[in-house]
Amino acid sequence: MFRLILLSCLISGxxxxxxxxxxxxxxxxxxxxxYASGVGSTDYVDGGRCLRYNESYPILVNKDISTGDHIFNxxxxxxxxxxxxxxxxxxxxxKNSGPNWQYGPRPAFGNPSFATLTAGGDDIDFPGIIFxxxxxxxxxxxxPTRRTCEDQRTYSWGRLQDPALVSNLTSLIQKIxxxxxxxxxxxxxxxxxxxxxxxxxxxxxxxxxVTFARSANPVDDGKEHPRMTLxxxxxxxxxxxxxxxxxxxxxxxNADKGVTFIDIEKDNFGDDALKGHRYCEPGVKEPDPKNTxxxxxxxPYNDAxxxxxxxxxxxxxxxxxxxxxxxxxxxxxxxWPNTVxxxxxxxxxxxxNGIQDKATSTTAGWDxxxxxxxxxxxxxxxxxxxxxxxxxxxxxxxxxxxCTSQSCCPSGCTCGPSGVPVCG
Ligand SMILES: *[C@@H]1O[C@H](CO)[C@@H](O)[C@H](O)[C@H]1NC(C)=O
Ligand SMILES: *[C@@H]1O[C@H](CO)[C@@H](O)[C@H](O)[C@H]1NC(C)=O
Ligand SMILES: *[C@@H]1O[C@H](CO)[C@@H](O)[C@H](O)[C@H]1NC(C)=O
Ligand SMILES: *[C@@H]1O[C@H](CO)[C@@H](O)[C@H](O)[C@H]1NC(C)=O
Numbered sequence: 001m002f003r004l005i006l007l008s009c010l011i012s013g014x015x016x017x018x019x020x021x022x023x024x025x026x027x028x029x030x031x032x033x034x035y036a037s038g039v040g041s042t043d044y045v046d047g048g049r050c051l052r053y054n055e056s057y058p059i060l061v062n063k064d065i066s067t068g069d070h071i072f073n074x075x076x077x078x079x080x081x082x083x084x085x086x087x088x089x090x091x092x093x094x095k096n097s098g099p100n101w102q103y104g105p106r107p108a109f110g111n112p113s114f115a116t117l118t119a120g121g122d123d124i125d126f127p128g129i130i131f132x133x134x135x136x137x138x139x140x141x142x143x144p145t146r147r148t149c150e151d152q153r154t155y156s157w158g159r160l161q162d163p164a165l166v167s168n169l170t171s172l173i174q175k176i177x178x179x180x181x182x183x184x185x186x187x188x189x190x191x192x193x194x195x196x197x198x199x200x201x202x203x204x205x206x207x208x209x210v211t212f213a214r215s216a217n218p219v220d221d222g223k224e225h226p227r228m229t230l231x232x233x234x235x236x237x238x239x240x241x242x243x244x245x246x247x248x249x250x251x252x253x254n255a256d257k258g259v260t261f262i263d264i265e266k267d268n269f270g271d272d273a274l275k276g277h278r279y280c281e282p283g284v285k286e287p288d289p290k291n292t293x294x295x296x297x298x299x300p301y302n303d304a305x306x307x308x309x310x311x312x313x314x315x316x317x318x319x320x321x322x323x324x325x326x327x328x329x330x331x332x333x334x335x336w337p338n339t340v341x342x343x344x345x346x347x348x349x350x351x352x353n354g355i356q357d358k359a360t361s362t363t364a365g366w367d368x369x370x371x372x373x374x375x376x377x378x379x380x381x382x383x384x385x386x387x388x389x390x391x392x393x394x395x396x397x398x399x400x401x402x403c404t405s406q407s408c409c410p411s412g413c414t415c416g417p418s419g420v421p422v423c424g
Pocket of ligand 3: 205206207208209
């Protein structure tokens with residue numbers, strides 16, 4: 001009975017689990033890659049090519065911080081490698097751009113009580129897996145370095161199995177903690193590090209003949225494309241697990257320093273929160289961008305905006321051709337071992353008044369990139385879930401002060417005899 005009450009309290013109170021400011025003024029900072037910038041999650045808001053969207057989990061956390069003045073330093077950037085997070089997201093003073101003009105505002109790290117971080121996906125080149133092995137599309141906006149899927153798998157597994165992955169993430173986390181602890185909050189500073197999801201259901205073979213290739217959807221072009229066989233789905237799921245294991249190791253290497261891994265696949269009871277919400281769920285005819293249960297974005301196959309004559313896309317395509325177009329695949333890899341370096345070279349070739357002048361316009365320009373780059377990123381419902389996971393861990397670390405009156409209880413609850421909210 002008591003457990004039942006607690007359960008219903010947790011369930012009904014889930015959106016009321018807001019962070020209670022512990023000081024007169026709460027300040028916090030969000031860091032990371034496109035999972036934290038929230039690419040594709042409703043509206044593009046700022047950050048130039050950092051692709052920050054307004055229903056990303058950090059912005060949702062910030063909106064739900066319940067009371068009082070607070071300061072929010074929102075620094076994530078789509079495509080950020082661990083070393084770029086260290087270089088561009090732990091700034092003592094805010095910068096308006098960098099590494100080049102396309103990047104937009106870079107907030108300072110500030111004086112946070114806590115920070116959130118999502119990192120590692122770009123270090124193993126998850127985007128390469130998505131575009132080379134799944135969406136199977138050639139570059140037209142400076143996407144990942146083009147490889148055969150087999151080379152891409154070898155490359156990403158090589159990164160995943162390289163011990164440097166854990167040590168790189170360990171040292172990034174260590175830098176963040178050192179920075180955090182050097183601020184007024186001192187060693188009470190907390191860092192919440194989220195993982196990544198497994199993308200596919202691997203329950204049935206229903207998806208075995210399905211391809212997510214851009215040019216095979218919605219109308220099959222009759223060409224050979226990678227199929228989402230059970231084995232392929234299991235392998236890519238295994239990559240997510242292996243990456244999460246590396247992130248967990250990096251977190252536990254810093255465990256005595258207030259760093260916690262947030263598993264974004266588990267609900268508060270330890271159950272698989274993505275069951276029914278991945279690609280290739282039983283009974284779903286994939287690719288189904290209209291599947292309302294799906295927590296991740298599909299490629300916008302059938303959308304009029306997915307058109308290479310879009311002026312921004314044409315601008316980027318032109319820069320790509322100038323910088324990369326004449327080189328062989330091997331030359332490209334030799335010159336820019338990291339995809340991001342190639343993208344930077346390409347973006348450097350975009351005329352400064354090109355994207356900036358356009359479109360009410362910067363917004364439309366960057367959104368036309370984010371609109372495609374969002375594939376395999378969380379939809380709003382999933383960002384909300386990640387928000388709740390962070391709230392729930394925060395409230396475990398800093399339990400809310402016991403209630404003394406009804407007003408401090410989550411809605412639907414009453415203040416019980418020993419100061420515990422009783423709900424339902
Ligand atoms: C952001 O998200 C909300 C939905 O919560 C939406 O209504 C709003 O118009 C969005 N856009 C901006 C630019 O804030
Ligand atoms: C680790 O970091 C170094 C320096 O930034 C980088 O050159 C290397 O590729 C990284 N390795 C992995 C596996 O992330
Ligand atoms: C996939 O295609 C093969 C051969 O074309 C066929 O035998 C098989 O039944 C198909 N499987 C599914 C799940 O549609
Ligand atoms: C991933 O695959 C490897 C090699 O096949 C295997 O040893 C490992 O147990 C798998 N990991 C998970 C988490 O499934």
